[in-house]
Amino acid sequence: MGGYTFSELGSIFVMQGFSGLSLFCVYLLMALGLAIIFGQMGVINMAHGEFLTMGAYTTYFMSKLAVDHFPALVGIYFPFAIILGFLIAFGMGYLLEVLLIRHLYKRPLDTLLATWGVSLVLQQVFRSAFGAREVSATLPAWLLGSVKPTETIDIPLNGLFMMGLTLVLSLLVFIFLFRSRWGLKVRATTQNRVMSGGVGINTKKVDRMTFAVGCGIAGVAGAVFTTIASTGPTTGSLYIVDTFLVVVFGGAASLVGTVASAFSIAQAQSVLEFFLTSSIAKVLTLLTVITVIMARPEGLFTIRVRK
Amino acid sequence: MKKAAVDENRSKDGSWLLGLAVLSALIFIVMPLCFDIFRLNLVGKYLTYAFVAVGLVLCWGQGGILSLGQGVFFGLGGYCMAMFLKLEASDPKSTAIQSTPGIPDFMDWNQLTKLPWFWQPFHSLTFTLIAVVLVPSLFAFIIGVAMFKRRVGGVYFAIITQAVAAILTILIVGRQGLTGGINGITDLKTLHGWDIRTNGAKYVLYFINAGLLVASLLVSKYITSSKLGRLLLAMRDKEERVRFSGYDVSNFKVFIFCMAAGISALGGAMFTLQVGFMSPSFVGIVPSVEMVIFTAVGGRMSLLGAVYGTLLVNFGKTYFSESYPALWLLLMGGLFISVVMFFPNGLAGLYDQHLKKRVAAAGARFRAGRAAGLKTAPAGEPPGMEKTAATLPGGIPGKRTKGPKQPLETRP
Amino acid sequence: MTNTEVLLAIEDLTVSFDGFKAVDALNLYVNKYELRAVIGPNGAGKTTVLDLICGRTKATAGRIQFKEKDLTKLSEHQIVHLGVGRKFQTPSIYGNLTVFENLEISFPRGRTVLGSLVFRRTQDIRDRVREVAKEIFLDAHLDMEAELLSHGQKQWLEIGMLLIQEPELMMLDEPVAGMSVKEREQTAELLGRICRNRSVIVIEHDMEFVKSIAHKVTVMHQGKILAEGTMESVQENEKVIEVYLGH
Numbered sequence: 015m016g017g018y019t020f021s022e023l024g025s026i027f028v029m030q031g032f033s034g035l036s037l038f039c040v041y042l043l044m045a046l047g048l049a050i051i052f053g054q055m056g057v058i059n060m061a062h063g064e065f066l067t068m069g070a071y072t073t074y075f076m077s078k079l080a081v082d083h084f085p086a087l088v089g090i091y092f093p094f095a096i097i098l099g100f101l102i103a104f105g106m107g108y109l110l111e112v113l114l115i116r117h118l119y120k121r122p123l124d125t126l127l128a129t130w131g132v133s134l135v136l137q138q139v140f141r142s143a144f145g146a147r148e149v150s151a152t153l154p155a156w157l158l159g160s161v162k163p164t165e166t167i168d169i170p171l172n173g174l175f176m177m178g179l180t181l182v183l184s185l186l187v188f189i190f191l192f193r194s195r196w197g198l199k200v201r202a203t204t205q206n207r208v209m210s211g212g213v214g215i216n217t218k219k220v221d222r223m224t225f226a227v228g229c230g231i232a233g234v235a236g237a238v239f240t241t242i243a244s245t246g247p248t249t250g251s252l253y254i255v256d257t258f259l260v261v262v263f264g265g266a267a268s269l270v271g272t273v274a275s276a277f278s279i280a281q282a283q284s285v286l287e288f289f290l291t292s293s294i295a296k297v298l299t300l301l302t303v304i305t306v307i308m309a310r311p312e313g314l315f316t317i318r319v320r321k
Numbered sequence: 322m323k324k325a326a327v328d329e330n331r332s333k334d335g336s337w338l339l340g341l342a343v344l345s346a347l348i349f350i351v352m353p354l355c356f357d358i359f360r361l362n363l364v365g366k367y368l369t370y371a372f373v374a375v376g377l378v379l380c381w382g383q384g385g386i387l388s389l390g391q392g393v394f395f396g397l398g399g400y401c402m403a404m405f406l407k408l409e410a411s412d413p414k415s416t417a418i419q420s421t422p423g424i425p426d427f428m429d430w431n432q433l434t435k436l437p438w439f440w441q442p443f444h445s446l447t448f449t450l451i452a453v454v455l456v457p458s459l460f461a462f463i464i465g466v467a468m469f470k471r472r473v474g475g476v477y478f479a480i481i482t483q484a485v486a487a488i489l490t491i492l493i494v495g496r497q498g499l500t501g502g503i504n505g506i507t508d509l510k511t512l513h514g515w516d517i518r519t520n521g522a523k524y525v526l527y528f529i530n531a532g533l534l535v536a537s538l539l540v541s542k543y544i545t546s547s548k549l550g551r552l553l554l555a556m557r558d559k560e561e562r563v564r565f566s567g568y569d570v571s572n573f574k575v576f577i578f579c580m581a582a583g584i585s586a587l588g589g590a591m592f593t594l595q596v597g598f599m600s601p602s603f604v605g606i607v608p609s610v611e612m613v614i615f616t617a618v619g620g621r622m623s624l625l626g627a628v629y630g631t632l633l634v635n636f637g638k639t640y641f642s643e644s645y646p647a648l649w650l651l652l653m654g655g656l657f658i659s660v661v662m663f664f665p666n667g668l669a670g671l672y673d674q675h676l677k678k679r680v681a682a683a684g685a686r687f688r689a690g691r692a693a694g695l696k697t698a699p700a701g702e703p704p705g706m707e708k709t710a711a712t713l714p715g716g717i718p719g720k721r722t723k724g725p726k727q728p729l730e731t732r733p
Numbered sequence: 734m735t736n737t738e739v740l741l742a743i744e745d746l747t748v749s750f751d752g753f754k755a756v757d758a759l760n761l762y763v764n765k766y767e768l769r770a771v772i773g774p775n776g777a778g779k780t781t782v783l784d785l786i787c788g789r790t791k792a793t794a795g796r797i798q799f800k801e802k803d804l805t806k807l808s809e810h811q812i813v814h815l816g817v818g819r820k821f822q823t824p825s826i827y828g829n830l831t832v833f834e835n836l837e838i839s840f841p842r843g844r845t846v847l848g849s850l851v852f853r854r855t856q857d858i859r860d861r862v863r864e865v866a867k868e869i870f871l872d873a874h875l876d877m878e879a880e881l882l883s884h885g886q887k888q889w890l891e892i893g894m895l896l897i898q899e900p901e902l903m904m905l906d907e908p909v910a911g912m913s914v915k916e917r918e919q920t921a922e923l924l925g926r927i928c929r930n931r932s933v934i935v936i937e938h939d940m941e942f943v944k945s946i947a948h949k950v951t952v953m954h955q956g957k958i959l960a961e962g963t964m965e966s967v968q969e970n971e972k973v974i975e976v977y978l979g980h
């Protein structure tokens with residue numbers, strides 16, 4: 015590390031930490047929905063990434079609409095894009111659950127294959143509808159530019175905005191799960207499906223809603239995602255395996271675990287990336303995660319229970 | 322009463338052998354007669370994927386272990402072979418224009434001046450032939466021991482094998498000086514002086530490949546009909562009971578996973594020989610999952626079905642991606658969904674439902690004519706597949722029949 | 734009891750789940766050829782004790798001595814090989830195999846990978862399977878798929894799957910649950926025969942049944958032993974009465 019002054023090194027860590035935070039946000043946004051679904055139903059939805067893409071394309075579409083037809087709205091279309099992104103992903107998720115997932119609850123491995131098929135279909139639909147090339151939403155002016163707290167540190171505004179949104183979304187999910195009546199049902203079903211059915215919770219309905227909400231969250235994630243990167247048909251699938259490792263690493267059904275694991279994996283990867291090549295950094299991170307999963311197959315943040 | 326059971330087994334194995342004979346005739350006789358060498362070489366390529374599909378019948382169908390990283394083993398086998406061929410193609414004379422003659426061209430482009438240590442032994446054909454099977458099996462052994470001894474299974478195992486596939490792809494692509502990078506190892510010419518690019522060589526390789534495939538099928542059949550095969554089935558549904566009957570469950574899983582890897586690796590090596598290159602595009606997540614669909618289409622419990630499934634899907638892929646590339650991905654996706662939803666037993670299941678009775682009836686007539694007095698299996702109840710039909714719909718769980726709440730076997 | 738040699742000695746056995754002690758400093762001794770019944774209200778830790786003995790759950794502290802070996806350090810299959818058999822609360826059999834195949838797969842031969850590859854169905858195995866089937870009243874159903882058996886017959890089959898391994902210690906978790914009166918009598922008779930040359934631990938809620946079979950009864954409550962002795966002495970124990978009727 016010769017050649018860097020102490021303050022330069024400090025700046026590097028801040029910047030690298032910041033890029034780690036961006037990655038953390040992407041992981042977390044994807045993992046939130048997955049963790050809820052996987053935790054409650056044990057369903058691996060390989061098409062989860064495509065719901066993110068869905069939200070991203072919705073945002074792109076809204077921005078295009080605003081730029082082409084309602085230039086006055088360019089500054090404020092974003093909140094609407096988030097809502098629409100959620101609704102579309104929610105609706106599609108609901109549909110997917112009804113048509114496919116609910117028939118496969120007892121066959122987790124088959125669900126994995128079937129949803130892989132869904133993801134292929136959706137990718138092709140995106141490609142036909144929006145083209146194979148990546149597109150970017152036109153960002154409102156207030157999202158451009160950066161903050162410069164010191165001479166050598168440069169933090170982009172859109173990145174900060176994304177972090178803010180991630181925080182808000184995570185809080186909403188927490189409130190939803192731990193404060194709402196419906197969240198109570200979800201948690202009850204997660205912990206003991208049979209018992210929940212016994213006390214009058216319609217677990218099938220809960221499953222359907224959970225799945226749809228999980229997908230909806232991915233839709234919002236997609237909208238947020240457009241602020242830092244462009245969108246292509248396969249954008250979502252790039253992160254899917256990483257995200258699953260995040261969920262498993264944190265321990266399914268533990269949201270705090272998901273946050274912690276998304277944070278540690280993203281930071282590890284981004285810091286390693288600075289010292290090594292990015293491919294080796296990625297390999298080392300994945301290997302570490304796999305090793306930890308092996309040592310603690312139930313995840314880092316789960317409690318020991320009696321069988 | 323045991324006599325009947327023995328007869329039943331005999332007729333079961335008999336009809337399987339008959340099926341193998343039909344398949345062999347198709348591969349050894351019909352295909353070479355019908356296709357020119359270009360198309361036959363294509364079939365040969367498809368058949369190398371069938372090795373992976375057969376391996377998946379063993380570990381996924383029989384053992385309930387879904388690996389989404391079988392491309393890793395196919396690729397490792399293929400790379401081992403490719404390394405030998407590449408070294409042979411990179412003799413000092415033909416690489417004289419390089420700044421360091423005698424090493425593969427891509428190393429030279431990446432400013433390497435010396436052959437890396439792990440390339441050295443691939444100068445030897447004997448070593449290569451052993452490595453082709455041993456390296457992937459050993460790798461599978463390490464993964465298997467690490468996972469199964471810790472009782473990681475089901476979807477967790479599937480995801481982790483996917484991650485392994487991702488890791489290996491990143492490594493191969495990232496370290497291009499050592500591996501040839503994204504392009505893979507190309508420009509392969511001779512095997513021990515024998516030019517593999519000629520039509521004659523392609524014919525020979527096709528038949529070697531077909532022979533190895535049939536041999537793999539026979540070995541796999543032996544395994545599935547042995548007590549080990551029954552134990553795997555038992556484990557798939559009642560792992561705990563098997564464990565408390567005194568079996569070290571993980572050893573059996575490791576074994577079958579290694580077998581699947583070794584068989585896949587054979588396919589990989591034959592791919593390199595027949596197609597003339599190996600690249601990371603056969604290692605990663607997407608090809609690995611695609612290989613699972615070959616097995617699923619054929620019928621996850623059926624060894625012969627796996628071969629038919631592979632051929633069918635690949636013919637379809639070649640046809641559609643030439644004519645309607647956009648349609649192919651939709652079809653592929655639809656295939657995943659429909660096989661899982663409507664035909665969990667794949668082609669083999671359809672065969673059992675619609676054709677088997679007739680074939681069995683004909684077979685029974687034949688046998689009755691041949692050896693009157695010997696008790697034959699009732700024609701209406703073909704044994705063998707009935708059992709799968711009973712097992713599958715309930716759940717084809719990786720490990721888990723307990724329900725989704727606790728998808729990972731944990732050990733409190 | 735003529736033979737008082739201790740077969741199984743459990744000392745200071747403790748297991749805690751996240752602070753909750755399901756089994757708390759338990760001491761339990763089972764003699765050779767003894768039939769011990771363990772009773773107690775739900776959640777007393779009975780099943781957990783069996784889990785601990787057979788290695789399904791790892792102990793937090795304490796020892797389980799069986800034939801000079803400490804079971805807490807062994808894995809499940811090693812414990813089985815030492816001669817401990819375990820029947821689960823809900824019958825755990827291979828539903829899609831026949832009764833014969835269920836018993837055959839439990840026969841202690843070909844237990845390694847290699848062994849199972851070369852395993853052959855020989856005459857001695859057939860004889861032994863038939864012998865055991867007769868003992869568990871299923872000799873007429875050898876070719877039936879196990880799924881089709883009645884609940885009680887499934888319980889017997891699982892007992893048979895243990896018997897064929899000739900364990901020195903058999904642990905049965907609620908063996909007569911879901912059985913008819915006649916089946917219960919038959920099971921009692923079966924257990925009487927079984928424990929002639931091995932020790933048996935039975936968890937059971939059916940007091941009449943326990944009375945009819947047990948040599949000695951252990952009452953568990955909240956992970957501890959509340960009382961131990963003959964059925965009569967236990968039934969008169971005030972602490973036991975309080976636990977069973979007190980709430």
